[in-house]
Amino acid sequence: MPTRMIRTALLASISLFLLALLGGCASTSKEEILPQDGRTMQETYEGHFKQLNQDSLESMRNNSGRGISSADDDLHGYTRDAGHEIDNLFPRLPNPTLVMFIYPHLAGATGNPVPGYATAFPMYEGVEYALPGEVPISLAPLKQQGTLNVK
Numbered sequence: 001m002p003t004r005m006i007r008t009a010l011l012a013s014i015s016l017f018l019l020a021l022l023g024g025c026a027s028t029s030k031e032e033i034l035p036q037d038g039r040t041m042q043e044t045y046e047g048h049f050k051q052l053n054q055d056s057l058e059s060m061r062n063n064s065g066r067g068i069s070s071a072d073d074d075l076h077g078y079t080r081d082a083g084h085e086i087d088n089l090f091p092r093l094p095n096p097t098l099v100m101f102i103y104p105h106l107a108g109a110t111g112n113p114v115p116g117y118a119t120a121f122p123m124y125e126g127v128e129y130a131l132p133g134e135v136p137i138s139l140a141p142l143k144q145q146g147t148l149n150v151k
Contacts, residue, residue, distance in 0.1 A: 091135050093128040097121070 097120050104116040
């Protein structure tokens with residue numbers, strides 16, 4: 001029986017300790033932790049640049065020769081998009097276009113004349129993609145370079 005009383009006393013003291021610990025957290029107000037009457041983010045930013053002996057953000061942009069532009073042309077090639085990422089990770093494997101010339105001939109049971117003509121078709125039936133790391137990055141966006149003539 002004494003062990004049961006010790007266990008109960010220990011459980012009660014741990015419970016009181018945890019209750020006091022949680023009560024201490026609840027006594028601090030939000031305004032004490034995050035005061036609402038301080039400097040704004042813009043003032044903090046400007047103050048930081050003044051400490052560095054530099055001008056404000058506006059004059060820095062003017063001096064650098066590059067201002068804020070709403071055109072997307074400035075960021076072309078620098079921004080990431082889903083299409084660009086997929087092309088880089090899974091580049092298309094080359095699938096050259098084959099050009100075949102069909103000479104004039106007679107077709108069918110009656111021997112109808114068919115004039116000569118050229119037709120183009122891809123070498124492989126479907127589009128194949130490389131797995132990441134299979135193709136060197138310099139070849140990543142592969143472009144078809146010409147055609148292969150087959151007679």
